[in-house]
Amino acid sequence: PQRKYRADYQPPAWLIDDVELDFDIGSAQTHVRATHSVRRNPEGPAAEDWRLDGRDMTLVSVAIDGRRLGESEYTCGDSALVLHGPPEAFTLTVETRIDPEHNLSLEGLYRSGDILCTQCEATGFSRITYFPDRPDVMSRYVTRITADAQAHPVLLSNGDCVETGSAGAGRHYAVFEDPFVKPCYLFALVAGDLGVLRDSHTTPSGRTIDLRLYTEHGNEDQCAHAMASLKQAMVWDEATYGLEYDLDSYAIVAVGSFNMGAMENKSLNVFNTACIFAAPETATDDDFALVRDVVAHEYFHNYTGNRVTCRDWFQLSLKEGLTVHREHQFAIDQGSPGVTRIEQVRAIREVQFPEDAGPRAHPVRPESYVEMNNFYTITVYHKGAELIRMMEAMAGRDAFIAGVRHYLAKHDGQAVTIEDFVVAIEESTGLDLAQFRRWYAQAGTPRVGVQTDYREGALALTLTQSTPATPGQPDKAAFDIPVSVALFDEAGRMVREPEVLRLDTAQAEWCFDGLAGEPTVSALRGFTAPVRLDHAPDDAALARLMAHDSDPVCRWDAAQSLFLKTLVAGVAARSGGEALPEPSERLFEAIAHLLSNPPADRALLAAMLTLPSVARIGEEFDAIDIHAVCAARDHLKQAIATRFLEEFEALRADHAALQAYVFDVEEAGRRRVFRLALDYLAAVDAPGLRECALELSRTADNMTDRMAALEALRDLPGEARDTALAEFAERWADYPLVMDKWLRLQAGTRRADSVEQVTALLDDARFDFTNPNRVRALLGGFARGNPAGFHRADSGGYTLIADQVVRLDALNPQLAAALAGLLTPWRRHAEPEASAMRAALARVGEGVHSDNTREIVEAGLAE
Ligand code: HT7
Ligand code: ZN
Secondary structure, three states: OOOEEHHHOOOOOEEEEEEEEEEEEOOOOEEEEEEEEEEEOOOOOOOOOEEEEOOOOEEEEEEEOOEEOOHHHEEEOOOEEEEOOOOOEEEEEEEEEEOHHHOOOOOEEEEEOOEEEEEOOOOOHHHOOOEOOOOOOEEEEEEEEEEEOOOOOEEEEOOEEEEEEEEEOOEEEEEEEEEEEEEHHHOOEEEEOEEEEEEEEEOOOOOEEEEEEEEEOOOHHHOHHHHHHHHHHHHHHHHHHOOOOOOOEEEEEEEOOOOOOEEOOOOEEEEEHHHOOOOOOOOOHHHHHHHHHHHHHHHHOOOEOOOEEEOOHHHHHHHHHHHHHHHHHHHHHOOOHHHHHHHHHHHHHHHHHHHHOOOOOOOOOOOEEOOHHHHOOHHHHHHHHHHHHHHHHHHOHHHHHHHHHHHHHHOOOOEEOHHHHHHHHHHHHOOOOOOOOHHHHOOOOOEEEEEEEEEOOEEEEEEEEEOOOEOOEOOOOOOOEEEEEEEEOOOOOEEEEEEEEEEOOOEEEEEEOOOOOOOEEEEOOOOOOOOEEEOOOOHHHHHHHHHHOOOHHHHHHHHHHHHHHHHHHHHHHHHOOOOOOOOOHHHHHHHHHHHHOOOOOHHHHHHHHOOOOHHHHHOOOOOEOHHHHHHHHHHHHHHHHHHOHHHHHHHHHHHHOOOOOOOOHHHHHHHHHHHHHHHHHHHOOOOOHHHHHHHHHHHOOOHHHHHHHHHHHHOOOOHHHHHHHHHHHHHOOOOHHHHHHHHHHHHOOOOOOHHHHHHHHHOOOOOOOOOHHHHHHHHHHHHHHOHHHHOOOOOHHHHHHHHHHHHHHOOOHHHHHHHHHHHHHHHHEOOOHHHHHHHHHHHHHHHOOOHHHHHHHHHHHOO
């Protein structure tokens, strides 16, 4: 496998201005005739030969200006077609045959159920025809599709449909023209027998956009929320960024077999059904929020990604970091801003920080890769979004938005770099981002230390920074880190308004004087930078912040810190073979105060009372003793449940009186508190809980409450659990996405035989190894959601995952590589888990062949 380096970038030698694609879809194979107007790139290298990427297809013919080429004029290999000495400008015609029926990689043209669809990002287009499969070749596309009229009554591609008709012998055709230049990764084609939900949106300038959402027949009633979300996103982008949609129609197609969440193909998004379907009976509040945010994200790409795209794949964060940031702004504007931000922070801390501290740490703009699909990471997406958020904070919202508009206007129709974006923001806002650019180049999470020295009304606040070495980057230069700080007095009153301190050296000091007494420091308010904060207020100060801080993130974080103190002590005791310590009275008092003075936002109450996850607790240790972490967490949960049994009973009863389901901030917050109460009650197997949960699993009018009931029952002994799971499976047998919840519930079970349960489910008729959603639910649900089972002492959990990665690698390398990644953080664990996990990773290495999985394994095993 060839490693590609960012530093080796060269512009394309030839450009393609116009692409005409003619798809003749047969019952087995598909014939593709591609006609391109090609010209030499005046800014490209003076190459003699021209290499077009292509794999897994049969070349039928190749012609230049209508003349079929002889064998000496080209070479066709496993991954490319090379034209020897083509002219300076010419028309190229390439005919290929492809086999969507047997394409289980889910890249290029493939079949999902009865729908034929494409996935071209990052390099799937070269499974359709020979083409320079790189985003800096931008062309106008005309696409003609011919197919059987009965099997595929709906034919779709990018742009406007300009012609349809009969093709004889029961076949029909449609022609599409996309007036905007685009890279080939945004090409899409869909053919199938689809139901459609239609709507329209009128833009501020008075244009009416035709909106269509296609799914397999019978699912139309699951699509109303996605359609409403699309309209919300359009209105938000118009009002916030002044961006109006630029074509007359916008279509989304939902398919059941999809490697990721969704794809932003120009005017024809293709979505995983999991990111479209949402009805109260079948989807939880979290699913509703996910659908809303993914629909918005893909819509926002129309400008940030499609109109202005990436020059090369090293620049992926140019479109993804910026679009995730826009999605985050949108989500925050939909209500419950505090808890929405807390969820964003949790993703960074619990998933991105570990990635940035492990063998696969890479800068937001990576320097090299073997397989691009391995770089659709939380670092590129979410850390990338945090970098954009920092720029917004430095510029102020209005100036930042003006900066993005300047960037879009300056580079419309171009394929550009992260550097081009940063320059555009500097030009528009006047910011100096010279040092800030290091965030894109250096991997690793900076540690920011906070020290205070209070004397006679003055507080000296010292901030320090250091960043640990990451693979290939032993030494780090100082980052430019915005740290928002406010001060509170003993009574919890704010005595210094929030101020953003810029830490751009290894150490700096600020002085706050005129204080009446020693203040409590509230730092990194709103999580102004993706850093670890070494700040250790005492318990009294944490309780004060928990009760009074006006920033929900800091309030929540103070609660987390208080919990973490007990948990860290518990892990240490357990690892040392001692009894688990009881929580302090101070902790109970803080919880009591919170329960009797709850925040107006119920979801914030639930977030503050939720214990840090196993992943978050693990972050406190150099070598994680995972079983001690689980034991300490269980113990603390039981101690809190025992102390506040009555209060949790009351919260449960309070919810029982609710009316019909509505997805809004208020009601979702109430359901979240209810779920939390059930979780605590289940921790002590509270009297009557099993009966109540079983009853609720039968009668709830919505999936959120039903799942809360099943999660509460899942780890309890007795018949109620098995009865509830069996009834659930029977009732929802025809809803694959609901059956994913059933798989995930069992994969996460805390029973000693969870490995055997998951193994048995692999052969269950309700599981399908070729479908990524099923695989993610069962195997991902196990490896991520069941730490006790995954890390089981006999290594059964590791072996199970390793064997399934090897099996999956032959079908769907992209998914296999993602699953293999779960074995790579072995160095973070204590013995004997570390060695056993490493051995499982080595076992994967011996059995897999794809570049995707090999790259992950090699990084994971590198010294
Ligand atoms: N731009 C997309 C990323 C993507 C993808 C989506 C589906 C299947 C395979 C894929 N490879 C890359 C999704 C997004 O970030 O919006
Ligand atoms: Zn995206």
